[in-house]
Amino acid sequence: xxxxxxxxxxxxxxxxxxxxxxxxxxxxxxxxxxxxxxxxxxxxxxxxxxxxxxxxxxxxxxxxxxxxxxxxxxxxxxxxxxxxxxxxxxxxxxxxxxxxxxxxxxxxxxxxxxxxxxxxxxxxxxxxxxxxxxxxxxxxxxxxxxxxxxxxxxxxxxxxxxxxxxxxxxxxxxxxxxxxxxxxxxxxxxxxxxxxxxxxxxxxxxxxxxxxxxxxxxxxxxxxxxxxxxxxxxxxxxxxxxxxxxxxxxxxxxxxxxxxxxxxxxxxxxxxxxxxxxxxxxxxxxxxxxxxxxxxxxxxxxxxxxxxxxxxxxxxxxxxxxxxxxxxxxxxxxxxxxxxxxxxxxxxxxxxxxxxxxxxxxxxxxxxxxxxxxxxxxxxxxxxxxxxxxxxxxxxxxxxxxxxxxxxxxxxxxxxxxxxxxxxxxxxxxxxxxxxxxxxxxxxxxxxxxxxxxxxxxxxxxxxxxxxxxxxxxxxxxxxxxxxxxxxxxxxxxxxxxxxxxxxxxxxxxxxxxxx
Numbered sequence: 001x002x003x004x005x006x007x008x009x010x011x012x013x014x015x016x017x018x019x020x021x022x023x024x025x026x027x028x029x030x031x032x033x034x035x036x037x038x039x040x041x042x043x044x045x046x047x048x049x050x051x052x053x054x055x056x057x058x059x060x061x062x063x064x065x066x067x068x069x070x071x072x073x074x075x076x077x078x079x080x081x082x083x084x085x086x087x088x089x090x091x092x093x094x095x096x097x098x099x100x101x102x103x104x105x106x107x108x109x110x111x112x113x114x115x116x117x118x119x120x121x122x123x124x125x126x127x128x129x130x131x132x133x134x135x136x137x138x139x140x141x142x143x144x145x146x147x148x149x150x151x152x153x154x155x156x157x158x159x160x161x162x163x164x165x166x167x168x169x170x171x172x173x174x175x176x177x178x179x180x181x182x183x184x185x186x187x188x189x190x191x192x193x194x195x196x197x198x199x200x201x202x203x204x205x206x207x208x209x210x211x212x213x214x215x216x217x218x219x220x221x222x223x224x225x226x227x228x229x230x231x232x233x234x235x236x237x238x239x240x241x242x243x244x245x246x247x248x249x250x251x252x253x254x255x256x257x258x259x260x261x262x263x264x265x266x267x268x269x270x271x272x273x274x275x276x277x278x279x280x281x282x283x284x285x286x287x288x289x290x291x292x293x294x295x296x297x298x299x300x301x302x303x304x305x306x307x308x309x310x311x312x313x314x315x316x317x318x319x320x321x322x323x324x325x326x327x328x329x330x331x332x333x334x335x336x337x338x339x340x341x342x343x344x345x346x347x348x349x350x351x352x353x354x355x356x357x358x359x360x361x362x363x364x365x366x367x368x369x370x371x372x373x374x375x376x377x378x379x380x381x382x383x384x385x386x387x388x389x390x391x392x393x394x395x396x397x398x399x400x401x402x403x404x405x406x407x408x409x410x411x412x413x414x415x416x417x418x419x420x421x422x423x424x425x426x427x428x429x430x431x432x433x434x435x436x437x438x439x440x441x442x443x444x445x446x447x448x449x450x451x452x453x454x455x456x457x458x459x460x461x462x463x464x465x466x467x468x469x470x471x472x473x474x475x476x477x478x479x480x481x482x483x484x485x486x487x488x489x490x491x492x493x494x495x496x497x498x499x500x501x502x503x504x505x506x507x508x509x510x511x512x513x514x515x516x
Contacts, residue, residue, distance in 0.1 A: 018227045023220050023237035024244070025161040030110075030307035031245055034168035034300040035117070036213045038293065041253050042273035043431065048206030050192030050262045053250040055206035056213065060246020062417040063214055066384060067242055069391035069411035071235035072402055074221055076394070078230075078475055082221045082315065083383040088473035090390025096473050097461070098454025099386055100324065102379045103315055105450045109376020110215060111308035112350045115139040116357065116368030118301045123364075125294040135364045139354050142305060147347040149306045150313055151333070151340050164303035168296050169248070171289070175277065176255040178284030184258030191262055192254070208428045211421045214245055215377050222314045256280050309346060316342035323468040324461070370433045375446040377432070381422050382447055388414040 044052045070086070077089055083103050088096025119135030119142075126133035149160060180188070220238045227233040257265045259280040269276050282290045317339040320330030333340040357368040391411035395402060425432075429440045461469040 018223055018233070020233050020236045020240065021162070023223050023227060023233060024240045025165050026223065026307045026310065027220055027237065027241040028244060029161040029165050029303040030311070031214060031241075032114075032168075032300045032304035033165075033245070033248060034172060034293070034297055035121075035304065037172060037249065037252050037256075038277040038297060039117075039274070040209050040213060041249070041256070042269040042276040044206045044209040045253065045257065045265060045276075046269035046273060047209075047431070049266055050257050051194075052192075052206050053254040053257070054193060055210040056249035056253060057246055059207060059210035059214060059421070060242055060249070062211075062414065062421065063242050063384075064239070064246070065410050066388050066414035066418065067235075067238050068406055069414060070221075070387060071238050072406040073391050073394060074224075074234050075231055076398065076400065078224065082318075083387055085318075085473040086221075086394070087383070087386045087390045090392075090394035091386065093462075093469060093472050094455055094458035095386065097324070097458035098451045099383055100315075100319055101450050101454035101457070102447060103383055104312070104319075105446065106376045106379030106383060107308055107312045107315060108346070108349065109372050109374075109379065111305055111312060111346075111376075112353045113369045113372030113376065114301060114305055114308070115142055115350060115354050116364035116372070118142045118298065118305065120363075120365040120369070121294075121297050121301055125298060128294055129291070136354070136358045139364065140351065142302065143347055143350050143354070145302065146305045146309045147343055150309045150343040150346075151338055152336050161303050161307060164299050168300040168303070171281075171293050171296050172248075172252050174285055174289060175259075175281045175293075176252055179255045179259045179280070182284055184255075185261035185264070186258075188258055189262060192257060204424045205428050205431055207421065208424045208431060210249070211381065211425060212377050212432065213249055214242070215380055222311050259284060309343065312346050313339045313342040316346065322472050323465070324457075324472070366434055371435065371439070371443060374429060374432050374443045378422070378425060378429075378444060379447045379450070381418065381425065382451075385415060385418040385422060388418055 041052070044055060048055060073086055073090075077085055084096050084100035087099040116135070116139065119139035122138040123133050123135045220234050220241065224230045224234060256277060259265075260268045260276075268279070272279070278290045278293060281293055316325060316329050317332075319325040320327060320342070329342045329345060330339070331341045332338065353372065354368065357364070362368055388411045392408045395407040400407070426444055429444055433440055433443060435443070458469070461472075
């Protein structure tokens with residue numbers, strides 16, 4: 001149970017609430033496994049052939065290597081600012097502030113664009129059942145539902161996501177079970193795992209699709225304040241999420257390949273990518289299961305929206321406490337202990353973007369989803385790369401007992417692999433947007449543009465508000481209210497002091513509220 005808040009203290013987040021399973025639900029739900037499989041995996045098969053499952057394994061392996069350094073650093077950085085805090089502590093405050101703006105672009109882009117998918121998926125499902133449902137009212141209703149889910153307590157959201165995640169993964173397991181029991185179209189085969197089928201001309205496209213399928217897994221650290229025993233919960237949830245997604249994606253894609261046969265699945269995926277999974281489940285389970293899959297894609301999308309909404313709210317809360325965003329955005333609901341003002345503002349922003357695309361006559365899938373999601377996806381991948389680079393830089397500055405495998409080798413390897421992944425995605429960006437070269441250039445350029453604005457903001461803060469600049473991403477210290485945190489000044493020129501610092505280490509200056 002969270003500790004009560006004293007009458008003269010502002011309410012804080014619900015501390016000690018989320019278990020490893022709860023945080024894993026948030027992260028895996030954000031990835032929307034059913035939507036990724038039914039909507040994106042057919043494209044990976046059509047472009048990369050029967051070796052596509054290996055692409056998901058390679059992406060999962062890369063992000064597991066990244067998680068080694070990331071979770072090791074999480075034991076030494078207690079800030080709830082997640083990526084930007086890690087980057088600030090390793091690469092300096094200017095890059096950290098720039099990363100914070102890229103994070104806001106990334107998470108907002110990943111969420112708001114998905115409202116287009118919610119509208120289009122619902123319209124398609126209704127059409128399959130003989131009804132005509134316009135997409136815009138559905139998307140706006142989704143905004144309200146997601147707002148309410150974020151407005152309620154974090155444990156309410158965790159329970160809801162747990163139910164939705166079990167449902168969407170359950171239908172994929174049902175499909176896989178049907179294929180395995182029946183033996184597939186031509187008998188079960190592992191031939192697609194051979195190097196000749198993996199290293200093809202479409203490998204880059206497969207890897208680009210695969211890395212996109214993991215977007216948001218790193219948000220485990222955002223829930224640090226609300227986690228039970230975060231030193232253990234956060235790393236466990238991170239590894240569980242990456243391992244589950246990598247293995248599950250690869251397994252499901254392999255079973256769908258078996259459903260059609262290795263010599264026919266590529267043509268089937270190219271001819272009707274949107275119907276590939278529905279055709280497979282109709283054949284091996286029944287038409288009723290295909291109808292259920294249509295409905296569960298809608299709930300899968302809602303689960304993803306709620307997971308990203310909660311992540312955005314906590315990023316906004318942290319930046320408000322840092323003094324970078326207005327104080328009002330950091331208000332916590334006295335009953336639900338949720339960042340409700342941040343949630344309301346984020347919902348309003350989503351409504352503005354959705355309505356703008358609707359008024360422009362844009363397609364909810366081809367433009368609202370793909371155009372808004374793409375810079376969000378690239379932005380989060382760039383943050384992963386910066387965080388990987390920050391890990392060895394951070395550990396060089398502090399006294400610690402971590403081994404070089406975790407603090408140097410794994411982060412360096414992850415940095416190289418992530419840089420390659422970003423290159424693959426940007427070079428194959430037309431796979432995600434279906435847009436012209438001009439549009440793609442604009443979408444990709446948004447990330448460096450926002451990063452540049454962040455650097456300008458950092459230098460402006462250093463000049464005009466040096467106290468706020470010095471406190472940015474500083475280590476929090478708990479007050480009498482576990483949900484309210486204070487931070488000592490954190491000059492970028494000084495190194496972080498771990499809990500195991502020697503007695504000769506200088507004491508930190510008196511702590512100050514992050515909202516001051």
